Amino acid sequence: MLLLVPADPLRPTRPDEHFAAEARAARDAGVTVAVVDHDALARGGAVDRAVGRVPEDDDAVYRGWMLRAEHYAGFASALARRGVGLRTGAEQYRRAHELPGWWADLAAVTPESVWTEGPGRAGFDEARRELGAGAAVLRDYTKSVKHHWHEAAYIPDLADAEAAWAVAARFLELRDDEFTGGFVLRRFEEFTGSEVRTWWVGGECVLTGPHPDSPHDVVGSPSLEVVAPVVGKAGLPFVTVDFALRADGAWRVVELGDGQVSDRPVTMVPEALVAALFAV
Template identity: 70%
Template sequence: MLIVPSDPLRPRRPDEHFAPEADAAREAGVEVALVDHDALARPDEAVRRVPAGEAVYRGWMMSADRYQGFADALARRGVVLRTSAEDYKRAHELPGWYADLAAVTPESVWTSGDEREAFDRARQELGSGPAVLRDYSKSMKHHWDEAAYIPDVADAAAAWAVARRFRELRDDDFTGGFVLRRFEEFTSAEVRTWWVDGVCRLVGPHPDTPDSPVPDPDLSEIGPLVAGLRLPFVTADLVRRADGRWRVVEVGDGQVSDRPRSVAPEVLVRALIQERETLPPIG
C-alpha cells in the first residue's frame, strides 16, 4: 500500500504534488490510502481512513517525533510501515548516518541544541578553513552567504553571525543542533540516488536541478556503505569532488525525499515495488 497526503481542500483526493505517484501506484496494482498531513498533530485523526496492511509513505517531510506518532497511530489500525520510526530518524537526521558514511562525506561535527558555547566547541573541533552550516535535517543553501557558508570557522564572530541567521531562518523547524561540515570543492551537479533494501534502484537529477544532465556516479565505494546502513528506503545525494571522487552530500528518508519533475512517477513506483532479486546488490 502507498500512503500519500490528501488534498487540503478535497480530502478524498491525493495532494496534487503526490497525485502522479498515487496514479502510477494504482496503475501498477498498488492500493493507495490518504492521510491528512495537516492533522498529524492529532495522528489518530490524520490516519483514520487508512486500512490495515503493509505500507510505504510518500509525502511531506516531518520531524522524527512527528513520524513516531504517525507510525504509532498507523500501528493501532493494523498498518505496518516499511520504515520504522527508528529507521526514519537514522535516515532523516545526519548524526544517524554520518559514522557509517564518514569515509565518503565531508568531515562533520555537531552540537546538541543551539547554544553559542556548544557551537564554539564544535567550531574549534573542526579547526580552521571554510565550512557549510546546517542542522540535523536541513541546510539553508538557498541563503548561501548569510546562513550556510562560513569562510573560516576560526573567525568566531563571523561564524556565529551565520549560525544566528541560520537559526532565525529555521525558526520552529530547527532540528537537533548545529552541524558544521568541512567545505569541499565540487565539480558536478548533484545526483539523487534512490535505494531500496540496500540496492540502488534509481539514479536521477536532484530536484533543485531537474533538467541537468545526470552524470554516471561511481558507486563502487559508496554503494557498500549505503547498503551497510540497513535502511529500507533512502536517498543519497551525490556529487563529484574536484579530485574525481564521488561524495555523499546528504542522506534522506526516501518517503519524504522529493522526486524531481523530470523523473516519471511510474519509474519511482516501479523501483519501489521491484522484487529484491531483480537487481543485484552493489558491492
C-alpha cells in the same frame, strides 16, 4: 501493500497535488493508495484521526512531506493501532533523516562533520573549535538553507568566531520553528557540476538521476563501491543518496535521506519510482 500520501488540504479525500502523479501511477499498477492528514501529523496531535482513511491490516510505504522523527514515530504508532506496518520503522527513519544517524558510516566519502545538541552559542563554539580553522557549511540535523548561501550557510573561516556566529544566528532566524536537533558544521569541499540523486530500495540502487533542484541537467554516474555495502548493512529500506563531483574528480556523498520524504525530480517519471518501490 499500500502507498500513503498527504491529502490535499482543500480536498481531504484526494492526494496533495505534489504527490498526485505518484498516486495515479501506483493505482495504475494495482497498488492501493490512501491519504493521511500531514498537517495533523506534523503537529504531533490527533494522529489517529490523521490516519483514519487508511485501510486496516496491511503494510505501507509513505511518500510525502518531511516529518520530524518524533512525529514520524507517532505516525507509525497510529498506523500500528490499525494493524498497518510502515516498511520504514521509526528508528530507521530517524537514522536516515538526521545526519548524525548516518554520517559515521559514510565518513570516508562525505565531508568531515561535527554537530551540537540544540541551538546554543556555547555548543556551536565548541563544535567550531573541534572542526578547526577553514571554511565550513552550516546546516541542522535535517536541512540547510543553501539558497541563502552567504548569509546563512557558508562560513569562510571557522577561526573567526563572531563572523561564524553571525551566520549561525541568521540560520536560526530562517529555520525558526523548523530548526531540528542542533547545528551541523561540515568541512567545505569545492564541488563542480550538478548533484546526482540515487534511489535505494532494500539496500540496492534502483534509480539514478538529477537532483530535484536541477532536474533538467545531464548528470554523471557516481561510484557506488563504498556506499553500497554501507546502505546494505544499515538495514534502511528506502533511502536516497545524493552525490557531487569534487574539484579533484572524486565523487562525494552530499546527503543521505529517507526516501519517503525525498523529492522526485520532475524529469523522473512517477511510474519508474513506483515500480522500484513495489517490486520488492
